[in-house]
Amino acid sequence: MLVSYLRLFRCKRHDSVVPQDRTAFQTSIPLQDTHLDFKDIGARLRAHRLGRDLSPEDLAARLSISRAALYRAEKGEIAKIDMLSAIARELRISLPSLLGVGIEYVDNALGFFERMRQIEESCDQIIGLFSPISYLVTTDQYDAVLKDVLSESIDTCDQKTVSKILDVLQKRKQRFAQRRPLLASIISDGDIRKLLSRGLEGATDMPADIRQCRRKMALAEVRHIVEMLRAPGIGIQIGVAREPIPSTSFQIMRQAGRSILTISPFRLGQDPNIHIGVGMITSAPEALELHESIAQRLWATSLKGHEAAAHVETLIAQNGFTA
Numbered sequence: 001m002l003v004s005y006l007r008l009f010r011c012k013r014h015d016s017v018v019p020q021d022r023t024a025f026q027t028s029i030p031l032q033d034t035h036l037d038f039k040d041i042g043a044r045l046r047a048h049r050l051g052r053d054l055s056p057e058d059l060a061a062r063l064s065i066s067r068a069a070l071y072r073a074e075k076g077e078i079a080k081i082d083m084l085s086a087i088a089r090e091l092r093i094s095l096p097s098l099l100g101v102g103i104e105y106v107d108n109a110l111g112f113f114e115r116m117r118q119i120e121e122s123c124d125q126i127i128g129l130f131s132p133i134s135y136l137v138t139t140d141q142y143d144a145v146l147k148d149v150l151s152e153s154i155d156t157c158d159q160k161t162v163s164k165i166l167d168v169l170q171k172r173k174q175r176f177a178q179r180r181p182l183l184a185s186i187i188s189d190g191d192i193r194k195l196l197s198r199g200l201e202g203a204t205d206m207p208a209d210i211r212q213c214r215r216k217m218a219l220a221e222v223r224h225i226v227e228m229l230r231a232p233g234i235g236i237q238i239g240v241a242r243e244p245i246p247s248t249s250f251q252i253m254r255q256a257g258r259s260i261l262t263i264s265p266f267r268l269g270q271d272p273n274i275h276i277g278v279g280m281i282t283s284a285p286e287a288l289e290l291h292e293s294i295a296q297r298l299w300a301t302s303l304k305g306h307e308a309a310a311h312v313e314t315l316i317a318q319n320g321f322t323a
Contacts, residue, residue: 037100038076041084043118044098046074048091050164051111062090104281109266110165112279116251117172119260119281123253125182127295130249132191132225135169135268136176136183137236139224143170145200145217146268152202153272165274182235186298188245192222192312195270196319202272218270219321222312229309239302240311250291261288 049059060070063086078084088095097104106112120126120136128134143166150162176183199214200221206214229238249264261284265277282288303311 038078040076040100041078041098042074042076044100044104044115045087045091047111047114047118048093048098048106049074050114050168051106051108052091053110053161054091059087059090063087102282103284103287106279106281107277109274109277109279110161110168112262112264112266113165113168113172115279115281116262117168117175119253119255119262120172120181121175121179123181123255123260125184125254127184127186127252127292128249129186129245129295129298130251130264131188131245131267132195132222132269133187133238134183134185134251136173137185137228137233138173139221141217142221142269143173145214149200149202149214149269150272150274152206154275158275161274169268180233180235182237184237184239184295184299186239186241186245186295186302187225188241189311189315190244191270192225192240192315193319196222196315196321198270200269219316222316226309226312226316229304229312230306237304238308239299239304240308241298241302242311243298243301245298246294250294252288252291252295258283259288261291263291 049056054062056067056070056074060067063070063083065083072078073083073087084098085095088098091098093105096102104115106115126134126136128136146169147162147166150165151159154162195218196215199211199216199218201211201214225238228236229240232238249267251262251264253260253262261280261282263280265273265279267273302308
C-alpha cells in the first residue's frame with residue numbers, strides 16, 4: 001500500500017544527466033534509486049521527533065501505540081499508511097515529506113542536523129559550502145566555545161536545545177573522523193575576515209574583554225584552516241573563494257547509487273542561527289545539478305593549497321594578528 005502511495009506522489013525524473021568532466025569533485029550524478037526505503041523513513045521519523053522535542057514515550061502515547069511499536073517504526077519496520085499518516089500529523093509534517101518524496105522540509109535546527117548526521121553516516125563524498133568552514137573539520141576547542149556562542153543567540157527557555165544540537169554535531173564529527181569520506185569544502189574569504197574581526201559571537205553586545213577572547217578563539221580556528229590548506233588530511237580538499245557566495249549553505253552528499261542535497265538556513269559559529277528557518281533535503285536531479293554547478297564555479301576560481309594559506313595569513317595580519 002505504501003509503494004502505491006509513493007507512486008502517486010513521485011516526481012518525474014530526468015532521463016539523463018549532462019555528462020561533464022568534473023574530476024575535481026568526482027561529481028557525476030548517479031541515477032537515483034527509486035525504490036521506497038523504509039529505513040530512510042524511520043530515520044526521518046526519528047529526526048523529526050527529536051526536532052519536536054518529543055521523547056519516544058511521548059510520541060507513542062500520542063499515537064496510542066506501544067514504545068516498542070514506535071521503536072520498530074524508527075527502524076523502518078512499518079507498512080501501514082494509516083500509521084505513517086498519524087505520525088506525520090503528530091510531527092506536523094506532510095506525509096510526502098516523511099516518505100522522502102520530492103523535497104523534505106525541516107523547520108528546526110535540531111531535526112535538520114540530525115538528518116545530516118543520518119545521511120553522512122553512509123556517504124562516500126561530501127561537497128560543502130558552509131561558513132566559515134565545514135563543522136566536520138573544526139577543532140575540539142571550537143566545540144568548547146560553540147556552546148556559549150549558541151547559548152548567547154537564543155532565549156533562555158531554549159537552552160536545552162543547545163545541548164541536544166551539540167550532541168548531534170559531535171556525533172557527526174566523530175563519525176566523519178572514523179569513516180573519512182572525501183570532503184571538498186569551499187570557504188569564503190569574506191566570512192574569514194568577519195570571523196577574525198568580530199570573533200565567535202552569539203550576540204553583538206558582548207563586553208570588550210569577552211569579545212577579545214572570542215577573537216583569539218576565532219584566530220586559533222583560522223590558523224587551523226591555514227594548517228589544513230598547507231597539509232590537508234587524507235581526502236580533504238579546501239578552496240578559499242574570493243567572489244561572493246550564496247547566503248544559504250548547502251552540502252551535496254554522495255552515497256552508493258544516489259546523491260542527496262541539503263540546503264541550510266542554520267548557521268554555527270559567527271552570527272549563529274539555530275532559532276528559525278526551514279532546511280531542505282532533496283535528491284531531485286535538477287536541484288543537484290544546479291548546486292553542483294555553483295560548487296564547480298566557486299571551486300574553479302578558489303585559491304587552494306599554499307596560495308590559499310598565504311592569502312588567509314594575509315587576512316590574519318590585516319586584522320591585527322601575527323600570522
